[in-house]
Amino acid sequence: MSTKPSVYKNASRKEYKLTNEQRNIYRKISQESREAKRRASLGFLSSIHSINTPRLEPNQLMPPLESNGLTTLSLFSGGGGLDLGFDKAGYTHQGAYELIPICGKTLKSNRPNWIVHSGPENGDVSKVVWQDYIIDVIHGGPPCQPFSIAGQQAGQNDDRNMWGEFIRAVNAHRPKSFVAENVLGILNPKFSGFVQKYILDKLPDYHIHIFELNAADFGVPQQRRRVFFVGFRTKAAFKCFQIPKPSHRWKKSPDDLFEDTLAKTMGVREALGLADTGYDALAPTLRSAFTGKRNTTSVLNSSAGQKAWGNLGIWPNGVQANREKASAFPAKYDHFRLSVQDCALLQGFPEYWRFAGAVYQVLGQIGNSVAPPVAYQVAKAVAFALAGKQHHL
Ligand SMILES: C[S@@+](CC[C@H](N)C(=O)[O-])C[C@H]1O[C@@H](n2cnc3c(N)ncnc32)[C@H](O)[C@@H]1O
Structure with a gap:
């Protein structure tokens, strides 16, 4: 197995394969976007939407907790989704390792x-x-492209597979617990052999929970399902650990027993503070701009996603560096144009968390991240288990 993460080392060597359908969609979008920009620069269009004031306040989804006395080491830190969630849950950050310099800049600033x-x-x-x-705790999101349905799903044979490195760090430090996050694709039966042989068997000193969480169940206005591997050195902590239960729900079904206890997850329009059109929905999973063939300022993931954004009256391409620029660059069909702050909010980042870099780099960091409110809930549950307590919401 090669351990060279080639896709991140040299942007011009990105090895991601697009289908012809995807390539045509992205080509058409960028042609249209170039044309719209040209027309805007010639003064053909005037501002059509005012600057939005979001209604969602992600800080309320993760109120800061007192220090729990536990330390964390962060690997594959990206723009800091996991790091921020652990930070808010009261952990003390001891160090972060991340290949891409601009991500380091985000963390440091x-x-x-x-x-x-x-x-x-x-x-x-x-x-x-x-x-x-x-x-005490090592956390990280080993690059997920090897297992992502958006990619080739080459798994172990993909040279971006970094699970071996995550495991090497865990076995070297023997923390009380570790938390690793990955895409849902890793639970595909085609990777069950990989998970057993290259993850579980390589961590013989750990008792490991594997579970899925959806960001929308924790107040984040996005469909974002991710898998967590949470390991404990002691059986007692393993047994105490409780998978975080949903605190929020997007749509309540009539026979929902939790109806009174769960808060409602806002839809995208409500979260961003847009006018009520009588229709709202969760955002489709935000795409990471780092994983495509080319640098992109689009958050679009699929043609289904395109339809979903269209129904919301939101333009998912040509995301702008700030709300002022977005409001001054009208999108087609009078759709609302997104800014990077809006995308960060739809991922559950508070407004004060500023991402370094050009728009495509910011979208890369956002789309790669664990939604901080989800990371916070996992971090809280780990701290409870390590304290020998069960985690009740
Ligand atoms: C899925 S992202 C992690 C996102 C992060 N956990 C968060 O919540 O924001 C994976 C990250 O691993 C980084 N990476 C890939 N290979 C690496 C390596 N060899 N050493 C350090 N970081 C690496 C990538 O640059 C990318 O930012």
């Missing part, structure tokens, strides 16, 4: 006191000789 190792020289986990840390 938001949390100047964090020790951030980033870039091919300092941030590449495959180059680290682990010996420095005594750590």
